[in-house]
Amino acid sequence: MQAALSRPKLISLAAGFTDNASLPVAESRRLLNELLRATKTGRPALQYGTTAGEEPLRRLTAEHLHKLDSSSFSSSSFVLENEPRTRTRTKDEDEGNYSPERIIITGGSQQFLYMTTEALCDEGDIVLVEDPTYFVFLSILQSRNLRAHGVQLERDGVDLAHLEMVLARLKKAGELRRVKALYLVTYFQNPTGATTTLAKKRALLKLLKQYERAAGHPIYLIEDAAYRELAFGGRADLPFSPAERQLRPAAKNIAPPTALVLPGAKERVIYAGTYSKPYATGVRVGFGILPEPVYTAVLRIKGNHDFGTANLLQHLLARALASGLYDRHLAVARKNYARKAAVMKRAMAEHFPANIEIWEAAGGLYFWVRLPKKVSAGVNSKIFQTALKNDVLYVPGELCYAEDPWRRKPANEMRISFGHASAENIRAGIKRLGKVLRKLI
Amino acid sequence: MQAALSRPKLISLAAGFTDNASLPVAESRRLLNELLRATKTGRPALQYGTTAGEEPLRRLTAEHLHKLDSSSFSSSSFVLENEPRTRTRTKDEDEGNYSPERIIITGGSQQFLYMTTEALCDEGDIVLVEDPTYFVFLSILQSRNLRAHGVQLERDGVDLAHLEMVLARLKKAGELRRVKALYLVTYFQNPTGATTTLAKKRALLKLLKQYERAAGHPIYLIEDAAYRELAFGGRADLPFSPAERQLRPAAKNIAPPTALVLPGAKERVIYAGTYSKPYATGVRVGFGILPEPVYTAVLRIKGNHDFGTANLLQHLLARALASGLYDRHLAVARKNYARKAAVMKRAMAEHFPANIEIWEAAGGLYFWVRLPKKVSAGVNSKIFQTALKNDVLYVPGELCYAEDPWRRKPANEMRISFGHASAENIRAGIKRLGKVLRKLI
Numbered sequence: 001m002q003a004a005l006s007r008p009k010l011i012s013l014a015a016g017f018t019d020n021a022s023l024p025v026a027e028s029r030r031l032l033n034e035l036l037r038a039t040k041t042g043r044p045a046l047q048y049g050t051t052a053g054e055e056p057l058r059r060l061t062a063e064h065l066h067k068l069d070s071s072s073f074s075s076s077s078f079v080l081e082n083e084p085r086t087r088t089r090t091k092d093e094d095e096g097n098y099s100p101e102r103i104i105i106t107g108g109s110q111q112f113l114y115m116t117t118e119a120l121c122d123e124g125d126i127v128l129v130e131d132p133t134y135f136v137f138l139s140i141l142q143s144r145n146l147r148a149h150g151v152q153l154e155r156d157g158v159d160l161a162h163l164e165m166v167l168a169r170l171k172k173a174g175e176l177r178r179v180k181a182l183y184l185v186t187y188f189q190n191p192t193g194a195t196t197t198l199a200k201k202r203a204l205l206k207l208l209k210q211y212e213r214a215a216g217h218p219i220y221l222i223e224d225a226a227y228r229e230l231a232f233g234g235r236a237d238l239p240f241s242p243a244e245r246q247l248r249p250a251a252k253n254i255a256p257p258t259a260l261v262l263p264g265a266k267e268r269v270i271y272a273g274t275y276s277k278p279y280a281t282g283v284r285v286g287f288g289i290l291p292e293p294v295y296t297a298v299l300r301i302k303g304n305h306d307f308g309t310a311n312l313l314q315h316l317l318a319r320a321l322a323s324g325l326y327d328r329h330l331a332v333a334r335k336n337y338a339r340k341a342a343v344m345k346r347a348m349a350e351h352f353p354a355n356i357e358i359w360e361a362a363g364g365l366y367f368w369v370r371l372p373k374k375v376s377a378g379v380n381s382k383i384f385q386t387a388l389k390n391d392v393l394y395v396p397g398e399l400c401y402a403e404d405p406w407r408r409k410p411a412n413e414m415r416i417s418f419g420h421a422s423a424e425n426i427r428a429g430i431k432r433l434g435k436v437l438r439k440l441i
Numbered sequence: 442m443q444a445a446l447s448r449p450k451l452i453s454l455a456a457g458f459t460d461n462a463s464l465p466v467a468e469s470r471r472l473l474n475e476l477l478r479a480t481k482t483g484r485p486a487l488q489y490g491t492t493a494g495e496e497p498l499r500r501l502t503a504e505h506l507h508k509l510d511s512s513s514f515s516s517s518s519f520v521l522e523n524e525p526r527t528r529t530r531t532k533d534e535d536e537g538n539y540s541p542e543r544i545i546i547t548g549g550s551q552q553f554l555y556m557t558t559e560a561l562c563d564e565g566d567i568v569l570v571e572d573p574t575y576f577v578f579l580s581i582l583q584s585r586n587l588r589a590h591g592v593q594l595e596r597d598g599v600d601l602a603h604l605e606m607v608l609a610r611l612k613k614a615g616e617l618r619r620v621k622a623l624y625l626v627t628y629f630q631n632p633t634g635a636t637t638t639l640a641k642k643r644a645l646l647k648l649l650k651q652y653e654r655a656a657g658h659p660i661y662l663i664e665d666a667a668y669r670e671l672a673f674g675g676r677a678d679l680p681f682s683p684a685e686r687q688l689r690p691a692a693k694n695i696a697p698p699t700a701l702v703l704p705g706a707k708e709r710v711i712y713a714g715t716y717s718k719p720y721a722t723g724v725r726v727g728f729g730i731l732p733e734p735v736y737t738a739v740l741r742i743k744g745n746h747d748f749g750t751a752n753l754l755q756h757l758l759a760r761a762l763a764s765g766l767y768d769r770h771l772a773v774a775r776k777n778y779a780r781k782a783a784v785m786k787r788a789m790a791e792h793f794p795a796n797i798e799i800w801e802a803a804g805g806l807y808f809w810v811r812l813p814k815k816v817s818a819g820v821n822s823k824i825f826q827t828a829l830k831n832d833v834l835y836v837p838g839e840l841c842y843a844e845d846p847w848r849r850k851p852a853n854e855m856r857i858s859f860g861h862a863s864a865e866n867i868r869a870g871i872k873r874l875g876k877v878l879r880k881l882i
Contacts (some may be wrong), residue, residue, distance in 0.1 A: 025483035028753075032473045042466035046723035048458050065666050107548050111747040140745045187739035282752035304581045305746070306552040311723035312469075313751055 007391060011429035014393045016365055017420035018281050022336045024320075024329045028280065031319045045315035051303045053105025053287070054311060057318040061105075061287050062098040064321060065273065068228070069098075069257040094185065097260045097269075102289050104298060105309050106356065109226050109274035109286030112298075114140055115290065115305065116222065116270055119297035120180045121146050128166060129181040130158055130412070132400035134190045134224065137183060141402075148402035153183070155359065157196030158184065160203050167211045169406075181220040181270070184206060187228040187255060188364025191415035192402045201259040202344055205268065220294070223259050226286075229278040229330055229431045231255045231363035232338035255363070260289065267291050275317050277365075278330050285313050337365070340418040340426060347427050351434025365419035368397070371412040373441055378411040383440050392432040448832060452870035455834040457631065457806055459722050460862035463777045465761075465770045466514070469721065471759045486756035492744045494546025494728070495752060498759040502546075502728050503539040505762060506714065509669070510539075510698040511876050538701045538710075543730050545739060546750050550667050550715035550727030553739075555581050557663065557711055557729065558747065560738035561621045569607060570622040571599055573841035573854070575631045575665065578624060582843075588619070589843035596800065598637030599625065601644050608652045610847075622661040622711070623649060628669040628696060629805025632841045632856035636803065642700040646709065663711045664700050670771055671721040672696045673779035673803035696804070701730065708732050716758050719771050719805075726754050778806070781859040781867060788868050791874025794882055806860035809838070812853040816882055821850040824881050833873040 007440035036042040052058065073413075106112040121127065123145045129137065131150025141148050151166055152159040163182075170176050182204065186196040201223075208219045259269045274286040290298055302308070320326040341361060348358060348367070369377075377383045378398045387394065397413025416433075418426055477483040493499065496617060537543075544605070547553040562568065564586045570578065572591025580815040584587050592607055593600040604623075623645065627637040642662075649660040700710045715727040731739055779849070782802060800809035810818075818824045819839045828835065829853050838854025857874075859867055 009641075020488060023481050023484050025477050026486060028487060029474060029477035029483070032477070033470060036466050036470035036473070039464075039466050041468070043461050043464050044723075046464040046466060046469060046721035047461060048722040107747040107751070110745075114746050136745070136748065143745050209469065248746040280487035280753075281489040282756075284749070284751040301584065304577070304584050305553075305555050306725065307577065308725070310548070310725040310751060310754055312721075312754065315723075435479065438626040441819050 009391045010393060011391060011421060011425045011432070012393045013416045013418075013421060013426070013429050013433070014395045015420050016417060017297075018277055018365070019333065019336050019340070019419060021422070022329075022333045023280050023282075024325075027320070027325050027329055028283070028316065031316055031323070031325065032235055035315055037317055038166060041315075045312050047311060047316065049151070049215060049308050049311040051299055051308050053103070053309060054314045054318065055100065057105055057285075057314045057321075058100035058103040058287075060318055060321040061103055061273075063102045065260070065271075065289070066098040068255075069261050090280070097266050097289070102291070102295060104288055104290065104295070104302060106286045106288065106302065107306070107309050107320070108276050108284040109224065109288070110136065111273045111305070112272050112286050112288040113137060113222070113224065115298050116272070116290070116294065117141065117144060117146070118301050119294055120220065122278045124178060125180050126170065126175060126178045127180060129402055130184055131402065131404070132259050132397060132410075133183065133193055133402065134185050135395075135399045137224075138402055147178070148404065149292075150402050150404045150407065153189070153192060154193055155194050157186070157194065157200035158204065160200065160207065164203055164207060166406075167207065171211065171214050174212060176215045178216075179211075179215055179219055181222050183224065184221045185224045185226065186258070187225050188230060188361050188366070190227065190364070191366055191395065191397065192368040193359050193361030193364055193366050194265050194368075195255070195391070198256040198259075201256075202262050205259060205262055205264065208268070209264070218268060220268055220291075221259055222272065224272045225258060225362035226272065226274050226277060228258075228273070230334060230365065232334060232341065267404065270294065275326075278333065279317065279320060280325060283313050283316060285309060334363075337363075340421075340423055341367070343423045344416070344418045344426050344430060347430035348434070351431050351438075353434075353438050355441065356437070362391070365417050367416045367418070369394075369414040369416055370397075370440060371414070371437070373410075373412055376411040377414045381411070383436060386436045386440060387433055390432045390436060392429045392436075394433065445653060450832045450835060452832060452862060452873070453834045454857045454859075454862060454867070454870050454874070455836045456861050457858060459718055459806070460774065460777050460781070460860060462863070463770075463774045464721050465766075466767050468761070468770055469724070469757065472764070472766065473657065476756055476760055477578045482756075486753050490749050490752040490755065492740055492749045494544070495755045495759065496541065498546055498726075498755045498762075499541035499544040499728075501759055501762040502544055502714070503541045506699070506701070506712075506730070507539040509696075510702050532784070538707050539730070541731070543736060545729055545743060546732065546737070546755055547727045547729065547743065548747070548750050549717050549725040550665065550713045550729070551577065552746070552750075553713050553727050553729040554578060554663070554665065555711070556739050556742045557731070557735065558582065558585060558587070559742050560735055561661065564617060566621050567611065567616060567619045568621060569604070570843055571625055571630065572843065572845070572848075573632055573838060573851075574624065574843065575593055575626050576836075576840045578665075579841075579843055589845065591843045591845045592623070594630070594633060594635055596635050598627070598641035599645065600637065601641065601648065604645055605648060607847075609877050612652065617652060617656045618658070620652075620656055620660055621658075622663050623664065624663045624745060626665045626667065627699070628666050628806070629671060629802050631668065632807055632836065632838065633809040634800050634802030634805055634807050635809075636697070639697040639700075639702070642697075643703050646700060646703055648706065649709070650705065659709060661709055661711050661732075662700055663713065666699060667712045667713065667715050667718060668805035669696060669699075669714070671775060671778055671806070673775060673782065674882075707729075711735065716767075719774065720761060720767060721759065724754050724757060726750060726758050763798065778804070780861070781862075781864055782808070784864045785857070785859040785867050785871060788871035789875070791870050792879075794875075794879050796882065797878070806858050808857045808859070810835075810855040810857055810880060811838075812855070812878070814851075814853055817852040818855045822852070824877060827881060828874055828877045829876060831873045833870045833877075835874065 271289040357370040395415040401409040712730040798811040836856040842850040
């Protein structure tokens with residue numbers, strides 16, 4: 001595989017890299033020029049900052065998130081989720097769920113996830129995860145000798161009945177005291193593209209709360225919203241198979257509010273966000289919102305890890321946000337991803353066999369492809385190896401499942417990314433992959 | 442104390458911040474402009490990179506370190522350390538101790554130290570440290586439930602006899618198997634300004650090796666060279682007291698080579714370096730050189746922490762190094778620090794009482810001030826509190842000592858920094874502090 005990766009003809013539909021062509025090169029140049037034109041703004045950008053992150057960026061982040069959550073409520077899609085079209089602000093919102101004092105700036109949201117896990121969990125503890133989930137998060141858990149239990153994922157978030165079953169089973173086994181959190185990638189999930197509805201967030205937060213007494217401590221909801229801002233807009237978040245060409249009409253906005261708007265969020269919701277994917281992955285800046293006492297613990301950990309993310313990056317992003325350039329760039333990037341996703345979709349319809357289920361993404365970077373149950377697309381499968389031989393690479397779905405003693409890992413799935421590859425390479429890659437699938441299924 | 446810190450009149454001689462006036466604002470602007478002028482160079486800088494770091498920066502770092510170590514040998518100071526003036530290259534050097542494949546780029550050298558500790562140590566393990574040492578390193582150890590044992594520090598590095606005694610004592614106590622590393626800040630140490638000679642590095646490496654059989658595993662030397670490039674040049678690294686106005690003639694270059702030049706270094710020396718302090722602390726880029734199998738372990742940990750330091754910062758630094766701008770900026774910064782150190786020295790001679798021992802730095806950011814043995818300068822001491830009331834802050838030396846069951850922490854010392862404060866504030870701050878000391882000693 002290592003040898004294949006260095007082959008010049010290889011088309012990788014595996015990497016979670018972002019689109020090269022829409023990287024804000026000229027925009028960043030302009031912002032950095034402004035920033036470093038005068039010593040008054042330039043020096044603070046080149047000096048150490050604070051461990052929590054620069055105040056202006058934390059404030060802008062708070063405002064940005066609050067705006068995103070507010071606008072979600074006025075969108076038509078929200079009705080699709082069985083929520084009232086209008087509503088009054090919750091007490092929690094008014095009490096400052098988005099306060100800069102609850103925000104920490106990190107080296108990508110990955111570092112935030114690592115530090116939060118470090119703060120919450122002792123060796124042997126359990127984190128509940130979506131089944132399947134973000135595989136680097138599984139790697140964090142494994143590296144810290146933590147256990148993961150999977151909760152079945154549906155197109156609109158985890159299966160609540162299954163979550164309850166998992167919690168009940170852990171309680172019965174006397175393991176509930178080891179359960180510290182439920183980790184969800186709530187928007188255009190990596191790897192499936194699924195988005196969790198607010199109704200589900202509300203229900204699962206309530207469910208976790210019910211088990212806290214037996215657990216003897218808080219069970220936090222970690223909401224990883226890394227792909228949140230990469231919504232295409234105007235696209236349906238519905239499964240399709242190449243056989244069905246008639247899709248249901250698209251919803252206008254498929255990004256519901258975060259769990260931060262829910263009652264009790266201030267005490268239980270840990271929110272992980274990032275500017276890397278929406279703006280530029282080379283500017284690795286993520287952030288998180290944390291309830292006390294986890295905030296203080298994570299801040300202490302950040303102090304030991306690196307005592308603060310590079311100020312130059314923070315000042316660049318603060319300037320991008322404040323100037324409106326961030327939003328303008330994002331609009332371009334989203335259009336670009338929507339276009340590439342459409343290219344991939346058409347190519348799949350043309351080249352993939354009919355007996356395949358595809359979870360179409362309405363944002364983010366990935367399509368989730370499910371082959372017939374008995375077919376393996378795993379690392380050692382004939383399909384993966386043949387695809388590699390034919391110079392096309394995908395992420396085997398099995399890598400996205402936790403080592404969970406309660407079920408066998410499915411091996412019939414693939415994560416296919418339209419993030420990094422050009423439209424041309426997407427077409428060529430899917431054609432190659434389709435040929436392999438037609439031959440081997 | 443928190444309240445005092447926000448007082449506008451407070452002069453902080455505590456922070457390890459670097460000099461504001463010599464931050465490379467215009468230089469960074471020029472480099473970033475060049476970098477982002479064309480998409481060909483701009484896009485890679487704004488895209489994800491690899492976990493280990495960008496190849497050009499790792500290569501330039503390898504070359505840079507090799508050059509530093511080579512030039513140290515031809516300097517006159519080297520003779521002062523009882524080493525031959527000329528010598529042949531060791532086998533290890535020729536075998537590529539500085540190879541880019543052994544280098545990892547990190548978010549400051551702090552992150553490197555954290556990850557290395559994570560890779561080397563299990564809960565309850567022991568790391569030997571200088572007594573006193575860099576207090577954030579102590580915080581890393583504490584956060585990971587590791588134990589620290591202090592080895593007495595002299596002006597030219599740890600006391601070898603004491604190191605041997607500590608090792609022998611640990612062996613006798615059956616604790617040698619818990620000893621994983623010796624951590625040294627080898628240049629212009631934080632907090633004392635002491636620089637470890639190559640002769641000492643050679644001797645202690647040999648000593649550690651002797652105890653490895655009883656330990657049952659390698660005992661690594663972690664050489665933290667964060668301040669290495671901040672040598673003033675032409676200054677003596679000798680103690681002085683304000684009473685002695687006649688100083689010994691200065692050595693030309695007080696930066697000996699690293700332990701990487703020594704036989705066996707490739708297997709046992711872990712080198713931590715940084716570009717943050719020499720270039721700009723807002724561009725948080727550090728690096729490390731690691732022997733296998735620690736390199737592989739740290740790389741895996743970096744993959745979980747953040748899978749790579751921001752590419753934009755790495756490309757900026759690679760350009761600074763390649764263009765020679767890094768060296769030119771450093772020459773200016775060093776001159777600036779030398780000037781501010783001289784200002785501080787003169788002010789101390791003028792305002793401090795005579796019965797105080799001062800370790801004068803020949804580089805770095807700190808002077809180490811030792812009051813008479815029975816006088817406390819600790820956090821709760823009258824001196825610290827009165828200084829704070831008089832709007833001047835220093836780092837109490839006691840914070841730089843490990844919780845070591847084998848000795849009491851000295852409390853009569855202070856770390857005083859000339860890094861961040863302006864010359865004017867240095868004069869005013871030392872005057873205030875001198876007044877307090879004259880009154881309370």
